[in-house]
Amino acid sequence: MILDINNHRHLIAGLCVILYLILCSWVAYRERSRRRQAAKAAAAFNQTQEGPPPWLVAYASQTGNAEQIAWQTANALHAGGIPTQIRSLAQLQASDLQHTQRALFIVSTYGEGDPPDNATTFARKVMEHSLPLKQLHYSVLALGDREYTNFCGFGRTLDSWLHAQGAQCLFPRIDVSNSDSAALEKWRHQLTQLAGTGTTIDWQSPSFETWLLVARRHMNPGSAGHPVFHIELQPQGEQALPSWQAGDLVQILAPTDRERAREYSIASIPSDGRVHLLVRQERHRDGSLGVASGWLTDQAPLNAAIELKIRAHNNFRLETNADRPMILIGNGTGLAGLRAHLKARIAQGLRQNWLIFGERNAATDAFYQGELESWRTQHQLRIDWVFSRDQPTRRYVQDQLRNSAETVREWISNGAAIYVCGSLEGMAGGVHSALTEILGNHGLEQLIETGRYRRDVY
Ligand SMILES: Cc1cc2nc3c(=O)[nH]c(=O)nc-3n(C[C@H](O)[C@H](O)[C@H](O)COP(=O)(O)O)c2cc1C
Numbered sequence: 471m472i473l474d475i476n477n478h479r480h481l482i483a484g485l486c487v488i489l490y491l492i493l494c495s496w497v498a499y500r501e502r503s504r505r506r507q508a509a510k511a512a513a514a515f516n517q518t519q520e521g522p523p524p525w526l527v528a529y530a531s532q533t534g535n536a537e538q539i540a541w542q543t544a545n546a547l548h549a550g551g552i553p554t555q556i557r558s559l560a561q562l563q564a565s566d567l568q569h570t571q572r573a574l575f576i577v578s579t580y581g582e583g584d585p586p587d588n589a590t591t592f593a594r595k596v597m598e599h600s601l602p603l604k605q606l607h608y609s610v611l612a613l614g615d616r617e618y619t620n621f622c623g624f625g626r627t628l629d630s631w632l633h634a635q636g637a638q639c640l641f642p643r644i645d646v647s648n649s650d651s652a653a654l655e656k657w658r659h660q661l662t663q664l665a666g667t668g669t670t671i672d673w674q675s676p677s678f679e680t681w682l683l684v685a686r687r688h689m690n691p692g693s694a695g696h697p698v699f700h701i702e703l704q705p706q707g708e709q710a711l712p713s714w715q716a717g718d719l720v721q722i723l724a725p726t727d728r729e730r731a732r733e734y735s736i737a738s739i740p741s742d743g744r745v746h747l748l749v750r751q752e753r754h755r756d757g758s759l760g761v762a763s764g765w766l767t768d769q770a771p772l773n774a775a776i777e778l779k780i781r782a783h784n785n786f787r788l789e790t791n792a793d794r795p796m797i798l799i800g801n802g803t804g805l806a807g808l809r810a811h812l813k814a815r816i817a818q819g820l821r822q823n824w825l826i827f828g829e830r831n832a833a834t835d836a837f838y839q840g841e842l843e844s845w846r847t848q849h850q851l852r853i854d855w856v857f858s859r860d861q862p863t864r865r866y867v868q869d870q871l872r873n874s875a876e877t878v879r880e881w882i883s884n885g886a887a888i889y890v891c892g893s894l895e896g897m898a899g900g901v902h903s904a905l906t907e908i909l910g911n912h913g914l915e916q917l918i919e920t921g922r923y924r925r926d927v928y
Contacts, residue, residue, distance in 0.1 A: 524553040526573040528562055530589035530624065533719065533733070533926065534783045535649065536578045536613050543574055543611075543661060550665025559585075559592040560919070564601050571605055572640070577628055578613040581894070583620025588785065591919055593624075597631045606637040609644075611657050616647040640664070648730060678723060678731075678777040680706045683770050684744065693834040694859065698803060699767040700737075700837075701747040703776055713740055716810035717786035717926070720745060723777040724765040732762035733781070735807035735891065735926060739814050745778070748806040748837065786926040788814065791887035794922070795822035797878065799867055799901055802829060804892025805837050807926050811889060812842075816850045824881065826874075828856040828867040828897065868900035875908045882909060887922040898927040 525547055529540035537558070544556040557566070559577070567573070580586050585593045610632070612625020622645045629643045641660050646653040685702035703720075705711055716739055721731035738746035751767040752760030759768055770776065786807060796815065798808040805827055815823055825842065829835035836855060845851040856870045871878060882888075890901055905923075906914050917923035 522553060523571055524555045526566070526570045527554055527556045528559055528573060528575050529556075530559040530575075530577040530586045530592070532578060532580050532586035532588075532785060534781060534785060536576045536586075536611075537784060538782075539611065539613075539654070539657075540576045543576060543657075546658075546661050547574075547665050552665055559589040562592055562596070564596045564599070567596070567601065567603055567606060571607060573606060573608045574611070574640075575608060575625075575628060575632075576611045576613070577625050579618070579620065579622055579624040583618070583623025583627075585624045586785075587918060587923070587925055588921070589624070591915065593627075597628065601635050603632065603635040603637040606632070606635075607640050608632055608637050609640045609642075609660070612643055612645045613649075614645065614647060621645065621647065676779050678721075678779045679709060681745070681776045681778045682706050683766070683772060683774045683776050686767070686772065689748070689837050690834045694830050695750075695802075695835065696753060697751045697767065698835075698837065699749050699751065701749055701766055703745045703747070703778065704743070706775060711740060711743065712780055714745075714780045715739075715782070715787050716814040717788065717807060718783050718810075719781045720747065721779050721781055722762055722766065724762045725777075726765070727761045728777070731779075735783075735786075735804075735810070736780070737806035737809045739810055739817065741817065742813070745780075746806075746809075748803045748809075750803045783926065786889070786891070786924055790921055791924075792818075793820070795824075795881055795884055795886040796820075797824045797826070797881055797886050797888045799826045799871070799888065799890045799892075801827065801867060801892040801897045804890075804897075804926070807891040808889065809838060809841075812845065812851065816845060821850045822881075822886070823850065824852045824854075824886075826854045826856065826867050826870050828858060828870075828892075830857060830859045832857045832860055866900060867897060868904040871901065871904040871908065878905075878908050882913070882917070887924070888917065890923075890925045890927060892927060894927040898925060 527540050527544040527547070529536045531537040531540070540556060544554045547554045577589065578586055584590070610625050610629045612622035612629070614622035614625065625643060625645065633639070644653055644657050644660075646657075681703045682705075683701065684704050685700075687700045689698045689700050714736060716736075718736050719733045720736055721733050723731050734747045734749060736745055737748050738744060747766070749763050749766050752763045754760065758764075766776070788811065796811065798811060800808045808825060808827070812823055812825065823845075829837070832855065835857070842851065842853055846853050854870050854874070856865055856867050858864045858866055888905070890898055892898065902914075909917070914923065
């Protein structure tokens with residue numbers, strides 16, 4: 471009898487293992503076929519056909535706004551019967567521009583008036599030289615935010631460089647502050663004229679949906695920093711949970727400022743059944759709470775309706791890095807996007823994950839410690855916690871990177887990708903310098919060019 475039960479136990483355990491393996495292969499298969507389909511869609515769009523030379527729609531985008539508008543622009547021209555090619559600036563060479571008659575550039579600005587990460591090579595290799603472009607007719611849509619000193623800095627630089635090369639303007643550059651709808655409407659109007667479609671183009675952007683705030687947990691009571699909350703949201707009523715990928719963002723409208731959406735990285739994956747966020751409560755100098763963070767972390771009661779939409783963030787998805795070892799570096803609420811990546815990878819059985827996470831004090835600021843530590847004990851994660859204020863001299867993630875320089879080089883030579891998420895000030899700049907020291911200028915540039923160094927910094 472005892473033998474029988476034991477036999478059954480072995481049988482059940484064996485079946486569980488087989489089921490788990492089937493599930494893992496199915497998830498991996500689905501991801502591979504999704505990527506194949508995305509590549510096919512871009513290739514189909516860019517197929518050169520007989521007839522007039524195609525227009526070029528080129529974009530440079532850090533978090534996907536410019537990329538989304540580029541696709542909408544290309545679709546609009548296509549609908550007007552204009553053959554169109556869509557390319558990121560990372561894929562453009564000087565010779566491509568010399569063979570183009572008409573081009574629309576949609577570019578955002580990062581850092582302090584800098585190009586987005588994946589356009590830095592274009593800025594250096596192409597825009598630092600002169601290039602005769604008399605044949606080219608172009609326009610620029612520059613995305614930015616008026617609160618920055620170098621408003622639309624990269625769009626302006628690109629525009630004046632094109633002008634200096636003899637290219638001719640189709641219509642003057644349009645600058646967009648914070649997705650300002652009036653400026654975007656101007657761009658749409660110009661496109662309608664160009665495409666000759668007569669009626670104003672429909673962008674078909676997804677609209678905001680009503681979700682419910684179903685859980686909220688204070689993550690750092692007693693912290694020296696501002697309060698941070700773990701928040702869970704699910705669609706209201708019968709609405710199905712939409713799909714998203716690790717790395718994607720949500721946009722949220724606060725009831726008192728329904729014009730200007732705020733963006734947060736998603737900290738969960740669809741199989742969690744809910745969107746998780748990690749939100750720091752902002753407080754202005756006058757003591758008032760930040761509009762959206764105050765709404766999510768304080769004013770909205772549990773079960774409050776939240777206007778939300780999910781936005782793809784292609785630059786920070788796993789994409790071609792899905793099967794590589796991964797070094798994830800972040801601080802503060804930047805852990806959100808990194809946690810989603812870890813969840814997705816661990817669900818797929820990928821164990822080569824190295825997280826370097828920084829906050830102030832271990833006693834109060836070790837977000838998601840239980841979960842992260844249990845991944846570590848199951849050998850699914852290597853983790854370095856870096857608490858800046860737990861010793862007399864401050865220590866940050868970039869210091870930890872320097873201490874582990876040899877291991878970083880080993881991981882990179884084994885094909886690892888690096889994902890950085892968190893604050894631009896201090897952290898991202900410091901990490902960039904440390905990586906430059908560890909891998910050399912050329913080494914880091916190669917990672918950028920091949921999409922193995924990705925940043926979601928703010
Ligand atoms: C870290 C950071 C730095 C930024 N720096 C600038 C800047 O110097 N000038 C500017 O006009 N906009 C700046 N922006 C605003 C972005 O250009 C703007 O949000 C744009 O819509 C992003 O488009 P994308 O998603 O295509 O990258 C910055 C945004 C962030 C998060």
